[in-house]
Amino acid sequence: MQDIHCCVPNCLANPYAPAGTRSVCKDHFLNFLTWRRRRGPQMFHAYAGMAMEKRDTIAAEWMKTIRRDEIPAAVPKL
Numbered sequence: 001m002q003d004i005h006c007c008v009p010n011c012l013a014n015p016y017a018p019a020g021t022r023s024v025c026k027d028h029f030l031n032f033l034t035w036r037r038r039r040g041p042q043m044f045h046a047y048a049g050m051a052m053e054k055r056d057t058i059a060a061e062w063m064k065t066i067r068r069d070e071i072p073a074a075v076p077k078l
């Protein structure tokens with residue numbers, strides 16, 4: 001199934017690249033890449049080898065962070 005718009009809520013830009021099973025626009029795709037890099041090289045490379053369902057989980061996690069992107073997120077260490 002093809003997306004008509006970027007799958008980020010309230011974004012009406014054209015889809016550019018996949019994020020999980022859905023598509024995001026260029027800006028959001030770059031944002032997603034940056035976010036994954038920030039999570040560390042392990043996450044960055046692990047994503048490439050993940051199954052689609054797992055990627056969707058990561059993409060969903062990322063989408064929750066979009067709105068407060070300007071604020072440096074205090075990432076809780078487990």
Ligand SMILES: [Zn+2]
Nearest residue numbers: 006011025028
């Ligand atoms: Zn977008």
